[in-house]
Amino acid sequence: MTEFEMIAKTFQGLEEILAKELIELGANGVAIGNRMVSFKGDKALMYKANFHLRTAIRILKPFLHFKADSADEVYDICRKVDWEKYMDLSDSFAVDSVVYSEDFRHSKFVAYRVKDAIADYFREKYGKRPNVSVANPDLTFHIHISHDDCSLSLDSSGESLHKRGYRQEAMEAPLNEVLAAGMILMSGWDGKSDFVDPMCGSGTIPIEAALIAKNMAPGLFRSHFAFEKWKDFDRDLFEQIYNDDSAERDFEFSIKGYDKDPKAILTAKRNAKAAGLLDTIQFEQRDFKDFEPVKERTVIITNPPYGERLTDDNLLGLYEMIGERLKHALIGGEAWIISYHYECFDNIGLKPSAKIPLFNGALPCELRKYEIFDGRYNDFRGGDRRLKKDDLPTRRSSTLRHKARLAEKEEARKAEFIENTDNKDFKRERPARKPSDRKPFRKEGDKPFRKSEGTRSFRKDGDKPFRKSEGGKTFRKTEGAKPFRKSSSEGKPFRKSSGTGRPAAKKGFKKQ
Numbered sequence: 001m002t003e004f005e006m007i008a009k010t011f012q013g014l015e016e017i018l019a020k021e022l023i024e025l026g027a028n029g030v031a032i033g034n035r036m037v038s039f040k041g042d043k044a045l046m047y048k049a050n051f052h053l054r055t056a057i058r059i060l061k062p063f064l065h066f067k068a069d070s071a072d073e074v075y076d077i078c079r080k081v082d083w084e085k086y087m088d089l090s091d092s093f094a095v096d097s098v099v100y101s102e103d104f105r106h107s108k109f110v111a112y113r114v115k116d117a118i119a120d121y122f123r124e125k126y127g128k129r130p131n132v133s134v135a136n137p138d139l140t141f142h143i144h145i146s147h148d149d150c151s152l153s154l155d156s157s158g159e160s161l162h163k164r165g166y167r168q169e170a171m172e173a174p175l176n177e178v179l180a181a182g183m184i185l186m187s188g189w190d191g192k193s194d195f196v197d198p199m200c201g202s203g204t205i206p207i208e209a210a211l212i213a214k215n216m217a218p219g220l221f222r223s224h225f226a227f228e229k230w231k232d233f234d235r236d237l238f239e240q241i242y243n244d245d246s247a248e249r250d251f252e253f254s255i256k257g258y259d260k261d262p263k264a265i266l267t268a269k270r271n272a273k274a275a276g277l278l279d280t281i282q283f284e285q286r287d288f289k290d291f292e293p294v295k296e297r298t299v300i301i302t303n304p305p306y307g308e309r310l311t312d313d314n315l316l317g318l319y320e321m322i323g324e325r326l327k328h329a330l331i332g333g334e335a336w337i338i339s340y341h342y343e344c345f346d347n348i349g350l351k352p353s354a355k356i357p358l359f360n361g362a363l364p365c366e367l368r369k370y371e372i373f374d375g376r377y378n379d380f381r382g383g384d385r386r387l388k389k390d391d392l393p394t395r396r397s398s399t400l401r402h403k404a405r406l407a408e409k410e411e412a413r414k415a416e417f418i419e420n421t422d423n424k425d426f427k428r429e430r431p432a433r434k435p436s437d438r439k440p441f442r443k444e445g446d447k448p449f450r451k452s453e454g455t456r457s458f459r460k461d462g463d464k465p466f467r468k469s470e471g472g473k474t475f476r477k478t479e480g481a482k483p484f485r486k487s488s489s490e491g492k493p494f495r496k497s498s499g500t501g502r503p504a505a506k507k508g509f510k511k512q
C-alpha cells in the first residue's frame with residue numbers, strides 16, 4: 001500500500017511517548033514536533049494509529065502544503081482544490097484551524113475562508129453547496145498555519161481520541177484519558193507488578209492501566225472514527241485490524257482503585273464495567289489515610305485534588321498525609337503524583353527522583369516520581385548511584401523553565417484547548433458536561449459499532465448497536481465476562497464487552 005504523511009496530535013509533554021508508540025506500531029519517518037508527531041505509513045497504519053495509540057488525540061492526513069500570508073490568499077488556493085476527491089455534495093463538513101502567525105490574526109476567519117472556498121467550488125459546479133455541520137460532520141478538514149506555511153489535512157479521527165467510549169458518567173474533573181495513559185507509559189509500568197490509584201475518582205487511571213496491562217486497544221469501545229466516512233474507506237482492512245487480538249495478553253498482578261467518596265467508586269465501577277474490565281480492577285471505598293502496606297514493586301499513579309487556589313489548609317494537610325502513607329506503606333515501590341502547586345508537593349515531604357512538566361487541560365502541572373526505600377534515601381542513593389545535582393532540578397530552575405515554556409506556549413495552548421474542547425474559555429478547566437448535555441452514545445440511525453452477538457456480522461447497516469441486544473435491552477447482562485470477538489467468516493471470534501454499560505444519566509461528580 002502507498003505510504004503517505006500523517007500527523008498525530010497530542011498534549012504538550014507527551015510527544016516522546018507518542019513517538020515511541022508510533023515506532024512500535026510500525027510507523028516510518030517518525031519526527032517529534034510541538035504537541036505533535038509526524039510520521040509516514042499506509043492506510044492500515046492510519047487505521048491502527050487511530051485504534052491503538054494511547055497518547056494521540058487525533059490523526060491528521062495532510063494533502064496540500066502551500067504558502068500564503070492572508071486569508072484571501074488561502075481562499076484562492078483552496079478554491080482550486082479538487083474537493084470531490086474527498087467529499088460529495090451530499091456530505092456535510094467542518095473546517096478546523098490552528099494558526100501561529102502574525103499575518104493571520106483570527107484563526108476562525110481562516111476557517112471561514114476555507115469553508116467559503118469549498119462551498120463556492122460546489123456551488124459553481126452544481127448550483128448548490130454542501131452543508132456545514134459543527135456537531136457531526138461527515139468530513140472535517142483542518143488548516144494549520146505557521147507563519148506563511150499552510151497545510152490542509154483531513155481529520156481521520158473525528159471526536160478526540162481521548163473519548164475512548166467507556167466513560168459512562170459525567171464527572172466534574174476527570175483526568176483526560178490520553179494524559180492518564182501517558183503518565184502510566186512514562187512511568188514504565190507495563191503490567192509486571194501491582195498497581196494502585198488510591199484517589200481514583202471515576203477510575204480513569206486504573207482503567208487505562210488495565211488496558212495497558214492487557215495490551216487492549218483503547219479504540220475498542222469507540223463507536224466511530226472519521227475515516228469510516230471517507231470515500232476510500234476499506235471496511236475489510238479495518239475489520240481485520242479491529243478483530244486482531246493476537247497481541248493481547250493475560251495480566252497476573254492486581255490493579256486497585258480506591259477513593260474516599262462512595263459516589264466515585266460507583267462511577268469508577270460503571271466505567272470499568274463498560275470497558276469489560278470489572279474483573280481486572282478491584283475498586284473499593286477507602287480513605288488514603290487508611291492505606292496499608294503493599295507488596296514490593298507496587299506502583300502508585302494518582303491525581304489527588306489540587307484545586308486552583310491554595311486557600312484550603314486541608315489541601316496541604318492531605319498532601320502531608322499522602323507523604324506519610326507513601327513513606328510507611330509503599331516501601332520498595334514507587335509513586336507518581338500529578339499536581340499543580342509546588343506547595344502541595346512540598347507538603348509531601350519526600351524527595352522526588354523525577355519531575356516532568358505536563359498540562360492537565362490548561363493547567364500547567366508536574367508529574368513527580370517518588371521512590372520509597374527501606375532506610376534513608378541518601379543511604380540507598382549512595383556510591384555510584386548517588387544522584388548528581390543535575391538529576392534533580394532545583395525548585396527555582398524548574399519553576400523558571402516551566403514559566404518560560406508557559407509564556408512561549410500560551411498561544412499554542414489556547415488554540416489547542418479550543419480545538420479539543422467545547423469550551424472556548426481556555427483559561428478555565430473544562431467543566432464536565434451535564435448529563436443533559438451529553439450526546440447519546442449512539443443515535444438512532446447510526447451505524448452500530450459492534451455487531452450483535454446473534455447475527456455476527458461486522459458493523460453493517462442495520463446492525464444492532466454496539467453492545468449486544470438482548471430482548472430489547474441494548475447491553476449485556478453478564479457482569480465480569482471477558483470481551484469477545486465476533487466470528488468472522490473464518491470463525492474468528494469477535495469482541496464483546498462485559499459491561500452492561502447503560503449510559504447512565506447521573507449527576508456530575510464533585511469538583512476537585
Ligand SMILES: C[S@@+](CC[C@H](N)C(=O)[O-])C[C@H]1O[C@@H](n2cnc3c(N)ncnc32)[C@H](O)[C@@H]1O
Pocket residue numbers: 171173174175176198199200201202203204205258259260261264286287288289303304305306318512
Ligand atoms: C482529582 S480527583 C481524581 C480524578 C480521577 N483521576 C479521575 O480521572 O476521575 C481526586 C479524587 O481524590 C479523592 N480523594 C480526596 N481525598 C481523598 C482521601 N483522603 N482518600 C481517598 N481519596 C481521596 C476525591 O474523592 C477525588 O475523587
